[in-house]
Amino acid sequence: MSQLPKQPAEVSVPTSADVARLAGVSRATVSYVLNNNATVRISDPTRRRVREAALQLGYVPHAAARSLRAGHSRMVLLPSGHIPGGPLHQYFFEELQSGLRRLDYTVVQYGSVGLTADEAATAWAELRPVAVVVPPGITLTPHGTGILTRSGAKAVITLGPDPVPGAHGLVMDQRRVGESAVEHLVARGRRHIGVVMPQEPCRESFSETRLAGARRAAESAGARVCPLPLGYDEESAQRLAARWAELGLDAVFAYNDEYAMLLMRALQDAGVTVPADTAVIGADDSLIGRLLRPRLSTVRMELSMPQPLAETIDRMVQHPGGPPVHHDLLRTSAVHRESS
Amino acid sequence: MSQLPKQPAEVSVPTSADVARLAGVSRATVSYVLNNNATVRISDPTRRRVREAALQLGYVPHAAARSLRAGHSRMVLLPSGHIPGGPLHQYFFEELQSGLRRLDYTVVQYGSVGLTADEAATAWAELRPVAVVVPPGITLTPHGTGILTRSGAKAVITLGPDPVPGAHGLVMDQRRVGESAVEHLVARGRRHIGVVMPQEPCRESFSETRLAGARRAAESAGARVCPLPLGYDEESAQRLAARWAELGLDAVFAYNDEYAMLLMRALQDAGVTVPADTAVIGADDSLIGRLLRPRLSTVRMELSMPQPLAETIDRMVQHPGGPPVHHDLLRTSAVHRESS
Known part of the structure; x- marks a missing residue:
């Protein structure tokens, strides 16, 4: 039925120690280079050697292990519902994702259809996101906000029609x-x-x-x-x-x-x-x-933002103590054609 | 500008040790109860006490820490592109998500717009998913498949028009x-x-x-x-x-x-x-x-599956050594109305 090669039952997963051995450097150096740590001076030839060794071995850093070591994650969670939000929403979320990626965040979406509001908040919290952006149509309660902030989320942002106590409201008022x-x-x-x-x-x-x-x-x-x-x-x-x-x-x-x-x-x-x-x-x-x-x-x-949302989220994560931000992003205007 | 309560700058995150202390049990018992481990016998009153303590403290298990301990994750990654796949795709992916959730997997989507095929595979691999389901319209290369399996993915499944060496092909042949x-x-x-x-x-x-x-x-x-x-x-x-x-x-x-x-x-x-x-x-x-x-x-x-895709994925994860599965899921038929 298929001439594809068999998948091996056990694949040995390359570790940063393997990379260090091949490149002839310490594990710490591997970590500094591959995590783009700019605070440590490492020569360009060494950086190149580490990157080549990682490529050769197929080594990929482990996002969760890195965030456990760092004590916080770089994951931004976007819950997704099953409402096709139209081209405006799609454009908005693609812009947000590339903006956050440029700021070195990992953006994941989480399908939340069929969960109650607090079940969903708990499921999101298990992933320990540093920020959560809740789109319109998905319910966030003050209790859910509490679950998220207690599990380490530094910014909880709702885009629904109404603000939620404890969360930032970048509101789209339908x-x-x-x-x-x-x-x-x-x-x-x-x-x-x-x-x-x-x-x-x-x-x-x-x-x-x-x-x-x-x-x-x-x-x-x-x-x-x-x-x-x-x-x-x-x-x-x-x-x-x-x-x-x-x-x-x-x-x-x-x-x-x-x-x-x-x-x-x-x-x-x-x-x-x-x-x-x-x-x-x-x-x-x-x-x-x-x-x-x-x-x-x-x-x-149309959506109007004082500045790109990714930068706003980054600032919220960096300075989590500030008062909740509350903007209405949605601008509407009637377009007259022939049917009215 | 807002009377919402201030977000505290530092929130003390409750740990499983806090739950164990409050419930008067060991940390291992907390872990068994909250991770639904069925292999250990724990009395119903104890289970209830642990759950109540977790609820009271707002404790949520840490998915990544759990999977690091277990040596493998329960995360299934669904890369998402920016093609609105139509109602068929939406229904398909919602069914898949709830099916996998019932089997105790965590399903996350990852927006892959603007990344090359291998950049995307590396980004997915950093999350250490146990399975990856690549929808039609997103490119997976044999090299990308290798990156994923070496980083621990036990099942890599492509839904595109053509099979990819090393990956299972549950193909939708457009x-x-x-x-x-x-x-x-x-x-x-x-x-x-x-x-x-x-x-x-x-x-x-x-x-x-x-x-x-x-x-x-x-x-x-x-x-x-x-x-x-x-x-x-x-x-x-x-x-x-x-x-x-x-x-x-x-x-x-x-x-x-x-x-x-x-x-x-x-x-x-x-x-x-x-x-x-x-x-x-x-x-x-x-x-x-x-x-x-x-x-x-x-x-x-229409999509036709020999059995629900979630169960197929679960079997692939449990028995990763099998030969690549290759099914064509797509059934098509012309519907004649007035325009032809």
Whole structure:
């Protein structure tokens, strides 16, 4: 079935002692060279000899052993949920990872689906990260923050909609998304506004927060908001469209562009004209919205940081005694196209 | 700016000795209880006392220290790239993570964007995983496999299109996607078939492999295949649609449903009738394809495993001497709707 070579049952793992022997130096010198310790003067030929010996033997330093010796780790943990956060989140986390790597941190993600908030915090703590960055959609409790700081985390940072006592809050306040959407619809003369509430698991924290923002904007404008539960499938959208007339809505904020595409198709198939009968706005400013007819209005999101997040985290790790930092990173703006 | 409590500069980290003292047992007993060691008989009241003491002190076992003592880790590393793999991949990796967690492994992901293949393998090796599962789109070389096995990984598994010497290959052969698409178009009477090649970074390994499958299917049917580079933006799609007549194509495999939506919009805006002038097929069987008009034909992908992957990995870890396992997990089938 395969001509691949057999994997050996036991592989002898090269140690730093093997590297030291081959390079003719002490184990301490091997450690200084391979861990890029700049405080010790070692000649370039020696450095080269150590690196060549390590390469030849296939020796790789052991991150955990190094951090046990040092008394602290260089690991930054990013818990991950199962919400596809969209291109903005993806870009944000890739930038964060390369930024931290340049500062010599090891960044690992930890899938936290199916764990309670405190089970997850305990699982993260077992890895002894020096910093934890909790993305929106994953719950961190004050108790969980305590578990992490007691296990040695010097910076616990939450990116959710609300600050958590004891943690730094670099907050992405999703309320603004609902607020921008409803402000736009109100400015276009609409007063009876549906708000799509996705029924997929783990979306609640986003959808409830966006709804709260939509309510806030509607109240101050004398408009009315009506939550509309919607599954991500054609049948749910058709059922919702079939009772559209009785809902008496003249506009809908569809949670994001994908749900807007789903609902707009069902409304159009049911004979509802967009935007004449009902204005539709999505969120994410994705390409699919621009491909729809009518072209989809949307809420654009941008992240604004006073400085790169990796540097902020590094400073928090270096100076863990400071007061919690609290910034709102999320900037939103409505983009008017043809559907509203 | 915030009334949150200050984070203490120095937190005293509770140790297993603190737990042992509070519970009135030995450190070994603490270790047996908290690491779920089933080989040692410990009474239920003692277990409860240890757990309560750990909870009260906020003590969390140290995964790395435990694995250093044990001589091997329980960490399974999943490198992650920046390709959104679609719902199939997401579901697959969530299932894998919970399956491995049930078997008492710690699963971490490691973002590998911006690293060369061997830099990435070295970074993974520093974490001393007992197994590494490399998803499609991330390159593993035989040299990288050697770095990992020498650093103690007992199972290195690649999910890419091709096996890697020394690694187990639970392969997802993306060639089948291109093959199914072209076989479908040929069966619908088409012979001049464009194949969309996304110009986003890091898509190459997928698109080249799908193209190879498309070519194979076209050759055996006497059809012709023409690669069509396409950026994920409206301008690129409009430029491609503007020279559609001179390409002389009667069908196109659009890489996936999102690119199909982009190209179909541009073709329709340019006066090309789908499917009369040009048949279009996507891949992923996503909801957006069903929402398009005409409804989009697509290639559906399913993963088929002889048994849950977590159990397969566990067996590989327990019995590392076996010959490399090589399965093709990917099953594909064309779904005919209105666009082809």
